[in-house]
Amino acid sequence: MGLDTFAFEDDGTMEGQKLDLGRYVQALKRRWWLALIIAAAVAIPWTIYVKQEKPVYEATATISFRNISAIKNPETMMQRIVEELNSRTFAEQVVAALGLAVTLEQESEHEKFLIRNRIFAQLSSTYNPRAGKYVLRVPGDGQFMLAMIDEDADVEIPLRTGDVFRAASDTISVNGISFQLADPQKLPQKVTFVVAPFKKVVSSLQQRVQPGLNQSLTLMSVKLTDNDPYVVTQTVNSLAKLYVDKSRVVGAGEDTKQLETLQEQVRQAQRDYDEIDQRYTEAKRRAGGNVGGNRYEVTVAKLSEAEKKLEVLKQQRDGLKELLDRAANTQVSSVSGVEREAISYVYKGIANHSLFDNNASMVVARQRLSDLESRRADELRSKTERHPDVIALENEITQLYAQIQSSGRTKLSNLAQEISRQGREVALLEGQLGSLPNVESTLLGLERQWKQKSDYLQSLQEQLQKGKIAVTSDKSDIEILDPAIEPEYPVNRNKKAKAATGGVAGLLLGMFVVVALEALDRSIKSVDDIKGNLKLNVLGTIPQINFGEYYEFQDQEKAKLIDQQLVTHDYAPTPVGEAYRSLRTNILYSKSAGRIQTFVITSTAPGDGKSFTAANLSITMAQQKSNTLLIDTDLRRGVLHNTFAVPKEPGFSNYLTGSVLASEIIHETHIPNLSVISCGSLIPNPSEMLGSVQLRRFLDEMRRRYDLIIFDTPPLNAATDAVVLGTQVDGAVIVVRSGKTNREVARKKIEMFQNVQAKILGVILNGTTVDLAHEGYSYYQY
Known part of the structure; x- marks a missing residue:
């Protein structure tokens, strides 16, 4: 009969693929020490770091935009504001104005944290202060001494000495740093500070500034963190004030020239209107006010409308041409942040021109330009202007500028054609008026011109008023709503909770490592592993017996020591003994196996405990x-003769070769009803002998004399003896060791039974924990 189909075919239950939580729980119990070591390895350095961590203070200023609804593209404008606040230009001005390149050094962890405004009443720097380490000494005699420390030579180079009280009222400038001392009576005797590289400080400030907008785009917060509460407050307020001040000038920015142009146009239109008004009044006086007629009125109205349209076209042409000329005269590449803003303003002015409101391609270009500038601003927060990603975005923007300029030139050409057509229409209407009677024609012509100049003057005056309002709004509608106030407590003051978080994180990491090691472990550890991977019945589980250094001995010496630990011969109600008795019951009364009289016990590899299991079973x-017979059929390295203290020779190999009779190799043991046959002399071909006719004769004879016959065979990875012998007996029992036997190796070796007439009774899981091996363990501990 072949191997049972249930052993190697998936029965559809997916049992082997279920997540065995119990296995991982046991792994945590078994390797709790590893989880604690990892937790300690994480928690101890983390606690030290938290303890030594400098206090971090946070300050926030709020800027208000009251007239945001009047702006055509508020999202674009707010994005520009965020870009400006994160720009290098702003950061450089703030770092220099506040002297942020200067950082105080703390002399001792136990001293109170030094705050800058308690040392310096005022502090600023140039854009290139000399970096290095400095020391300020105030010995208490009314004098001060400022020196630079040469760390290589470990000497102090004096820079400035003087009266400490005068230094509190006058500004001291040295090496690009300017300062005034705070209250001389409260100054410590020694203050060490470091001047960092200016560009490095600017870059750090750019990364730490966090602008934020509310949903309505009416409020913007500027947030910053620093180790000094005074510095962080002053820095945030300086950033906000710098932007507001700049907005009040730049808000009108590029509109100033247009406003001046409008004012000049209004003055010229006023002169033209005054002249035509005088002529028109004089003509009406001479005509006596008695002219008109429907024909003339209609013609004049048409001519007035045509001339007004012509004037509008010319204004649109002039405005667009001015923007295109300015665009043509700008160099897009290699420009500073301020110049880039001016260029962007010009091209946005072209794209947002009313002439392109219904132009789909220009609408798309307008939106794409806004998106590209937003992406560039995001990249510049963490990268320099020379980074490949920033350069690539600049190239895309430059190409888009060229596209906008080309569309503008095309539109300008179309406007010229429209102006030409409109001019011909005006000339035609003027010709029609010329055919009217002289007095009436003159008066009506003057009336038409007066109306035209009046409308044009009124239109320019309205535009001028709107321009003035816009400039005024830019100056007054942006203000600091809530300036930052100096924080009282650092944001990281709860160090105990932070340290505890690190401890918990370390413990979780330790548990994760243990679980991961368990998941990567391919060895068999539990009954579920056997059922899920080998698809075989589990006959029993045997608790781990610690043999210590016994595995260091050779097999014969080890067997002698193991002989002292036979666990079942004295009927002791121990967990191990009960595990073997439970195994006996499962084998003898198995419903699927039927009556069992002969069976082999083997394992997948040496050290799994098959001989020890065979002896105790x-x-x-x-x-x-x-009446039980135990036969040592490991004809190469048998050890049962040492376990039961019987002669090795003659043994089973001697019987198979025909040297002795069966009765000569059977030895009674000190255990009632148990006989043992040793392995015998070493022979060259044990596998062939186990498949011989002599073995079948032996089995026929022994079945008549004994109730149970157990064969202890070599491991499957050493020889095929167990497979050969398995075809001659009622079944085979496989021993695997928990935590040692590889599931893939075991499956491959067990498949050796697949193509022979052998029956696998099940698997014995050896070396498990006591609680898994026998659920009644606690019964013996009361």
């Missing part, structure tokens, strides 16, 4: 009054 069988 044989004892439990004999204790049930069953």
